[in-house]
Amino acid sequence: MKRIVLFGDSTLMGLRDGKATDTLAKRIRKDFQGYEVINMSIADYKTNNAMTRVDRVKKLDPRIIILGFGINDISVDDEIKPGKFAANLMSMIDTLGSQKVILLSPPFADWRKNPKQPWTRQLQFELVTEHLSKQLDVSYIDLLHDMANSANLDDLLQTDGLHFTKQGYNLLEDELIPEIKATLAKQNELVSN
Numbered sequence: 001m002k003r004i005v006l007f008g009d010s011t012l013m014g015l016r017d018g019k020a021t022d023t024l025a026k027r028i029r030k031d032f033q034g035y036e037v038i039n040m041s042i043a044d045y046k047t048n049n050a051m052t053r054v055d056r057v058k059k060l061d062p063r064i065i066i067l068g069f070g071i072n073d074i075s076v077d078d079e080i081k082p083g084k085f086a087a088n089l090m091s092m093i094d095t096l097g098s099q100k101v102i103l104l105s106p107p108f109a110d111w112r113k114n115p116k117q118p119w120t121r122q123l124q125f126e127l128v129t130e131h132l133s134k135q136l137d138v139s140y141i142d143l144l145h146d147m148a149n150s151a152n153l154d155d156l157l158q159t160d161g162l163h164f165t166k167q168g169y170n171l172l173e174d175e176l177i178p179e180i181k182a183t184l185a186k187q188n189e190l191v192s193n
Contacts, residue, residue, distance in 0.1 A: 004028060004180065006039045007050070007057050007092075008068030011107050011172075013041035015163045023166075027173045032180065035063070046072045046080055047088035054095045063187065064180055065096050068143075070106025070129070071162060074121045086128045093136055099187060102139040102179050105129040107168075108147035110161030117162070139183045141175045 006012040006025060014021035025039045040057055042049070047069045057065060069089070073080045080088075093101050105126040109117040126144040133140030147156055147168070156168035164172065 001036050002034060003036045003038055003060055003062040004032060004064045004066070005057055005060055005062040006037070006041050006066045006068070007053075008041040008066070008104070009045045009070075009072050010041070010043035010163060011071055011104075012066065012068045013039065013043050014169075015043050016158070023169050024172065024176075027169065028176070028180070031177050038062070041068070044072055045069065046078075047085055047092070048080065050092065051088055054092050058096055062100065064102060064183055065100050066102050066104065066176065066180075067092060067096070068104040070104075070125050071109060071117070074106055074109065074118075074125050075116045076118070076121070077116055082124050082128050085125060086132060089129065089132055090136070093132070093138060098136045098138050100183075102141065102176070102183055103129055103133050105140075105142045105144045107143045107164070108153070108156070110157060113161030139179055139186075141179055143172065143175070146171060146175060 012024060014023035025037045029037045038060060040053065050069055073085045106122060109122060111117055111119045122144055126142065130140065130142065147153060150156060150171065152167065156165060156171060157163065158165055
């Protein structure tokens with residue numbers, strides 16, 4: 001069975017009003033009906049936690065892994081340094097295979113509501129993901145700037161300033177679907193050459 005795996009924190013898990021939902025996975029299933037879409041995301045996970053689950057994701061032998069961590073790593077609580085964040089992501093990408101990964105930058109967080117996720121750290125961690133995507137030749141979505149540049153930013157996040165609304169998932173889906181298609185096409189090119 002061909003598989004697409006979502007591997008991240010509460011953003012990819014689909015946390016809405018404090019409860020896990022299948023929002024994003026359902027949307028991806030609709031566009032990729034020949035694929036099993038598995039969500040291995042866990043709320044509150046940082047990249048340190050995720051390192052313990054990478055082998056489980058790899059055993060699923062997915063064609064695509066959407067790798068989306070960072071909103072918890074950015075927090076100044078139990079702070080993770082940008083270099084450690086980079087090392088964790090690099091290790092995950094090396095284990096999973098760079099040709100299979102779509103790397104997401106950390107999403108935007110309203111730092112006025114969440115001062116423990118300051119804008120400066122959001123920018124630092126976005127730069128880390130962008131640099132890694134170029135260094136490792138990984139498909140990449142700059143979710144932070146896509147959100148920050150949105151005309152309706154307040155409509156993208158729930159009242160907690162962290163988790164996505166329906167409109168937030170619409171934006172993410174609009175970015176993800178073409179990137180999944182492009183990544184699959186690139187994989188098919190490699191196989192046919």
